[in-house]
Amino acid sequence: MVLADLGRRINAAVHDLTRSNVVDEKAFDSMIKEIGNALVEADVNVKLVAGLRKSIRSTVNFKDLGPGVNKKRIIQKAVFDELCRLVDSHSEPYKPKKGKPNVIMFVGLQGSGKTTTCTKLARWYNARGFKACLVCADTFRAGAFDQLKQNATKAKVPYYGSYTETDPVKVAKAGVDKFKKERFEIIIVDTSGRHRQETELFAEMVQIQEAVRPDQTIMVLDASIGQQAEAQSKAFKESADFGAIVITKTDGNAAGGGAISAVAATKTPIVFIGTGEHILDMEKFEPQRYISKLLGMGDMQGLVEHVQSLKLDQKDTMKHIAEGIFTVRDLRDQLNNIMKMGPLSKMAGMIPGLSNLMGDVGDEEGSMKLKRMMYIMDSMTTKELDSDGKMFVQQPERMTRVARGSGTSVREVEDVLTQHKMMAQMAKKMKGGMKAMQQGGMGRGAPNPQQLAAMQKRMQAMGAGAPGPGGMDMASMMRALGGAGGAGGMDMNKMMSQMASMFGGGGPRR
Numbered sequence: 456m457v458l459a460d461l462g463r464r465i466n467a468a469v470h471d472l473t474r475s476n477v478v479d480e481k482a483f484d485s486m487i488k489e490i491g492n493a494l495v496e497a498d499v500n501v502k503l504v505a506g507l508r509k510s511i512r513s514t515v516n517f518k519d520l521g522p523g524v525n526k527k528r529i530i531q532k533a534v535f536d537e538l539c540r541l542v543d544s545h546s547e548p549y550k551p552k553k554g555k556p557n558v559i560m561f562v563g564l565q566g567s568g569k570t571t572t573c574t575k576l577a578r579w580y581n582a583r584g585f586k587a588c589l590v591c592a593d594t595f596r597a598g599a600f601d602q603l604k605q606n607a608t609k610a611k612v613p614y615y616g617s618y619t620e621t622d623p624v625k626v627a628k629a630g631v632d633k634f635k636k637e638r639f640e641i642i643i644v645d646t647s648g649r650h651r652q653e654t655e656l657f658a659e660m661v662q663i664q665e666a667v668r669p670d671q672t673i674m675v676l677d678a679s680i681g682q683q684a685e686a687q688s689k690a691f692k693e694s695a696d697f698g699a700i701v702i703t704k705t706d707g708n709a710a711g712g713g714a715i716s717a718v719a720a721t722k723t724p725i726v727f728i729g730t731g732e733h734i735l736d737m738e739k740f741e742p743q744r745y746i747s748k749l750l751g752m753g754d755m756q757g758l759v760e761h762v763q764s765l766k767l768d769q770k771d772t773m774k775h776i777a778e779g780i781f782t783v784r785d786l787r788d789q790l791n792n793i794m795k796m797g798p799l800s801k802m803a804g805m806i807p808g809l810s811n812l813m814g815d816v817g818d819e820e821g822s823m824k825l826k827r828m829m830y831i832m833d834s835m836t837t838k839e840l841d842s843d844g845k846m847f848v849q850q851p852e853r854m855t856r857v858a859r860g861s862g863t864s865v866r867e868v869e870d871v872l873t874q875h876k877m878m879a880q881m882a883k884k885m886k887g888g889m890k891a892m893q894q895g896g897m898g899r900g901a902p903n904p905q906q907l908a909a910m911q912k913r914m915q916a917m918g919a920g921a922p923g924p925g926g927m928d929m930a931s932m933m934r935a936l937g938g939a940g941g942a943g944g945m946d947m948n949k950m951m952s953q954m955a956s957m958f959g960g961g962g963p964r965r
């Protein structure tokens with residue numbers, strides 16, 4: 456059972472109960488039991504599960520509920536709140552400060568995903584305006600430096616390491632000193648892992664800690680170890696003190712729930728979770744966001760942050776749409792942006808209701824389709840790209856030329872032009888609204904209540920469904936978007952419709 460299945464099972468249990476006409480104590484008990492079973496199967500510790508069941512039961516307390524109260528709402532909220540509490544460590548991690556060197560040291564067993572996570576974190580800070588770099592202090596494993604070098608180069612992050620020095624303490628110290636002198640703000644030290652928790656490994660970690668005096672030591676844990684995470688983190692904590700944890704490989708891994716809850720129970724903050732092998736596959740861990748995503752309620756705030764961190768260029772298209780124009784080049788720029796965002800399935804998970812809309816179109820098929828559309832537009836002339844597409848109808852031989860040049864078929868070129876036409880019509884309709892939003896500062900500030908209401912209506916029409924537990928309805932999600940406008944905010948609605956219709960999801964249900 457992968458994590459998404461766990462979410463679906465919990466959701467189904469809650470919905471079965473709240474959908475039925477009689478919400479009595481018996482039905483309530485069987486819902487709690489089903490949630491408990493699903494969590495135990497996802498390797499959450501039975502004691503924690505027993506605690507959660509007890510808390511839900513006492514929060515709802517059937518006997519005290521009067522006839523007028525909305526039982527369904529209270530039950531949904533109790534389940535959401537208790538799930539959040541299960542994964543919340545209630546502790547604050549270190550917050551790096553700008554304008555000074557912040558040394559972050561990574562520890563963890565070999566293969567846990569340390570090197571990958573170090574690079575993801577450096578990129579994450581870089582995208583947020585910090586000057587970040589990497590130091591490879593793993594002299595134990597041959598090839599470790601090469602791997603870090605390769606990752607760092609791909610992520611465009613400066614790095615330090617040595618092929619000749621065999622003492623990891625010396626390499627770590629030299630790297631940190633060098634980058635401190637060069638005024639780097641985030642200096643990430645990757646250490647050796649090895650297979651088991653051997654004494655030499657712990658001794659080495661302590662020595663590196665003493666030499667580089669990290670502001671934060673982060674331990675990396677593989678989600679697949681489930682509730683074993685508690686024992687493993689204890690063993691590490693006894694040797695080298697660490698302040699926070701990153702849990703990797705939570706993608707497609709049911710035991711992730713077990714690992715997260717086990718760590719939360721030790722009151723160690725989980726700062727990030729790894730959600731894939733790609734450099735962008737890392738999410739800041741926040742209990743409420745994690746649970747709402749797990750339950751299929753989306754993570755709009757996460758999506759906005761993700762989109763913003765990509766620094767997508769939307770200026771020209773936004774300006775065009777405000778004027779009611781949408782050129783073929785605009786379509787190409789938008790597709791380019793979508794391709795930068797990572798796997799489509801992941802994006803869909805962040806948007807409430809979109810996973811259903813996309814249907815069974817896989818990532819591979821979706822991205823292949825995107826690529827072919829890009830080849831087609833790359834084979835067009837500047838004049839064609841900047842046009843409204845009508846010249847292709849007037850001179851169909853242009854379509855034949857583009858198909859030949861891009862190695863695709865005339866039919867596919869027609870499809871791109873149909874897609875473009877649809878979006879150009881949409882842009883025409885949006886003309887007034889976009890102008891008002893731009894004038895009203897939508898691109899900079901939070902949406903006003905009328906804009907929120909309109910956006911909420913559209914989102915619900917797209918299949919976002921009824922408000923979920925915990926009061927996380929569409930309005931509050933939209934409010935969470937406050938201040939996020941521009942590329943991340945308003946554009947998401949458009950992007951959803953684009954994606955859904957392009958990948959055969961049948962288009963938004965309006």
Ligand SMILES: Nc1nc2c(ncn2[C@@H]2O[C@H](COP(=O)(O)OP(=O)(O)OP(=O)(O)O)[C@@H](O)[C@H]2O)c(=O)[nH]1
Pocket residue numbers: 563564565566567568569570571572593596599646647648649703704705706728729730731732736
């Ligand atoms: N699916 C998935 N794979 C991941 C994630 N994080 C890391 N990996 C993969 O896990 C494997 C091991 O990652 P590394 O970063 O090399 O692990 P390490 O802990 O640095 O290992 P050593 O350098 O040998 O100590 C690689 O194939 C990564 O691509 C994640 O969040 N999801």
